[in-house]
Amino acid sequence: MTDSPTHGPIVVLAGGLSHERDVSLRSGRRVAQALRDQGREVVESDLTPGLVDLLRGLDNPVAFPVLHGGVGEDGGLQQVLTLLDVPYVGSEPAACRRSFNKAVGGPLVAQAGLARPRMAALPHDMFRELGAAALVEALGERIGFPMIVKPARGGSALGCTRVTDVAGLPSAMVAAYSYGDLAVVEEFVEGTEVAVTVVELDGTLIPLPAVEIRPNSGIYDYTARYTAGETRFIVPATLSEEASTACADLAVAAHRVLGLRDLSRADIIVRPDGTPVFIETNVAPGMTETSLLPQAVEAAGYDFGLLCAQLVDNAWARHLAQ
């Protein structure tokens, strides 16, 4: 039990209607249990029409959103919590919007001088109005093959396709547009795939050890992410000291550039020469049994439940300081 928390129940928000509902429910259950193990009072809730009444009916609640995709990551939920004056763990609405939309967050990070793959973001209307053939050709010339096509707003690698030639591009675009009307086409970066979690404690940004990802199939897709045994995780990653430091610096820099708060997870690919390339950052990282953030927390010697509790306390302290 921590020292008498002054806030009321912690409302762990999970589920929602996004394509990642299943992951979110699993993450939410894990966070809720970890907080209960810390002696905290926890209420679990889905995003339902009764949520506003629930929050209003509690004394001094603190929200812990664990929603992946959709309104949980695009700032919508955070905006509602701000309107209701309910303190919450995580980034503010505008920062969520910047980060969640790869077509916005990617260029912002690139403009700040951080390494990014070549990228183009196109709504499907452009293809319809201008004709697909010319645009597909231009994408091939500008981005080059192999490339990655993905929905601009989404996670868990849903709708992502690695495309090796121009013939594969149209179906990959259609797959990405199945998840939303904006798609991102990005240069495929060869190298070591790592994830660096950044946590903010007592005003300090702390990069946790990089988790190296080696999927059995070679592709870190949905199955590889959420099936125990399908991916090998190495933490700290097998990087040189210089590369590890560069990854940590990159994750912290992206966190700052995007104006994030409390916690984030940067996905990075380290080129064979040791240069890290920023792919994207997540404002609501997965918290499931196979997710990267809990592994990084453990490797850093932190207790997952204690960290969650500290993030709640930080949110409450911010609220009191307002």
Next chain:
Amino acid sequence: MSLPEPSRRDTRLDPYIDAYAERTHGLTVSAVRALFAVANRPEVVSLAGGMPNIADLPREALAKAVDRLITENGTQAMQYGSGQGEPFMREKIVEVMAEEGIQAHADDVVVTCGSQQALDLVTRVFCDPGDVVLAEGPSYVGALGTFRAYQCEVVHVAMDEHGIDPVALRAALVSLKAGGKRVKFLYTIPNFQNPTGVTQTLERRRELIDIAREHDLLVIEDNPYGLLTLDAEPLPALRSMDADNVVYLGSFSKIFAPGFRVGWTLAPHAVREKLVLTQEAATLCPPVFSQFAIATYLEEFDWRSQIVTYRDMYRQRRDAMLDGLAQHMPEGTTWTVPQGGFFVWVTLPEGLDSQAMLPRAISARVAYTTGTAFYADGLGSRNMRLSFCYPTPERIIEGTRRLGEVLEQELEMHRTFGLGTQTARHYDLTTGPAPDIT
């Protein structure tokens, strides 16, 4: 690169990863399956699951009957029971089967935990890894899962609006035999087939029985929906036409309620003995309390009248779905017209892929089951199964409206990108949607 640090953690997060049996290969989390997580939210019209609508059961009267059962017979009802199933239950099952013209003896009935377990027991008793099981193409996803679990090779036999194609069945048997394959049985759902809703005609049934006799082919007849006929009298069950070559599977899930998990198999004597011993090894005995409860229901309630009530309710829903499809499906879409059961099988316009467009459908708050789930060989991309059993007629109409919009958007996307008419084959069968429930 520096050397790995001693404290480095290198893990696949599953210490038993190298210990699992070969048959578990491919039991992985799937993106397609995960998309169904939203299907049970009220905002979504789910035309995916096959849950019966049991809201109209006389629940208060049932509660009193169960209360009395516990008070008066609780020590027996909550005790272990017979591995074959309770004798009174088997007698009642014989009565139920007589409704479809099956003459049977209670000694040849084995009660199981739903007919799904009956299928499991039959497969366990007959099939070694690599044995061939024939099934209609498409066939019930839960059966394909069972066959896969026993490492059978599923060979689909083509079907049309009259049921399984006898010419294709003969050809498959000849060619498999010539290839040295061991065909263990044909699995078939003659009435309102899952997933197509198609009913085998009487003529086809006779041909099928003839072929089975000619080729010494055991037939597994799965008949969960037979009494839920919506337009005509039930056709005779295959088992009623041949007691020696047919193992029959039945269930109370659709004519009463699925939560009791009581099904059965009716098998020739020698087979039945093995099924009982296998059942005892698997579960000791089927759920005893459920058998008491169902027997009470059959004894004290007008279950035949309840089936008529179910038929009227499902008829309205079937008609709503057919109306909705006629109103909202784009040109080039076709569908079956079921005379009973729960399902309509939709064939999409050329080039569309039901699995690829599922995320768009979920975003539009409508869910269906992708056609690929019902094939063991990667086919079915152009198909989807729609269930009319659970949502109200109004919701069904709304669901088809949303689905129509999704199809229009998908067609426009295909036109934009000039995609061809070839649909994909998906081999990620283990990653298909959840079986028959949502």
